[in-house]
Amino acid sequence: MDKNISQKALKTIRDKKIKPKSKLEFSIKEYLFWLVFVLSVFIGSFAVSIIIFMVNRGGLGRQSALLNVPYFWIIVLLIFLFLAYFNFKHTKRGYRYNPYLVVVTSVLISIVFGFVIYGFDQAERTDRMLYQKVPIYRKMIHYESNIMPMNEQIKPLFERKKIK
């Protein structure tokens, strides 16, 4: 009976006119995994840069330290770290690497690029842009207006209204 498996399979391939999927289809899938991995690390780096910016602005030693912990960005960082790991693992040879090594490497890359982005003042700019243009971000981020040195141009946005 088992002598016929190959013939049966070939007959099915012929009868159903099964064709091999194109190389392009597999290449696109592979590139997509890499693209999402790179994007995830990139967004993770932005999250790190904004975390650095917020911590620097707020100062962790103050009484309101807990309020200054950028939970939102920490969650964003964790989500994109997971996405980076998931996509890397699904690349052709991603499974060969130790998962811890992949996560630690992604974290290190995010931290290094996070400092670079922060160094180029892009963290503050991104935070400001999101605050101005994304209402939900405004609601989610807790701003302590009295503890941060701020650009005069955006200062009114952050100031609390005085009750007369």
Next chain:
Amino acid sequence: MYDMNMHKPIDYQDKTDEELIILTLKDQNNFLYLMKRYEAKLLRYVMRISNLNKDEAEDIVQDVFIKTYQNINDFDSSLKFSSWVYRIAHNQVISNYRKIKVRPKTFILNDDSNFLENLASDFDLDKEIDLKYLKHNVNNTLNKLDTKYREVLILRFLEDKDYREISDILKKPMGTVATLINRAKEQFKKNYNG
């Protein structure tokens, strides 16, 4: 089959798997030579890891060959073709479990006295034990193992795959494979002696 340029019959026995893949992409009939090379091995492997009967296992192997043909352009030449086709078989067995929602409960050792000897020497079991007694106990012990442990033992000791090949088949890092094999051995020894 004849090579039109050379007017000499092509000897498919001498072709590597990778060469047969290239020939398959030119003419699907050449896929038959590749399938023939693996049908007995895959049938044995599927039966070992799934505990399906021969007819059901043959259906699975047939599906494995069709999937292999469909995805032949996805073959990564850094792998052995055998690892890739075993991986497809492993995935097909898992997808079959999901379809019928039954995990294999028992494992039947048929003709594998080599396996018993390998296992006995590797696990430091008493080699003087009667083979029949050993076979019965190995069956019982394997049946008690978790599926993931049973499969690595089957790949290592029955299919004679090295760590790299097992890593490529199961899509796990080599370190994880080594850990799985060690734990499988420990669980096997514990169950065997207990």
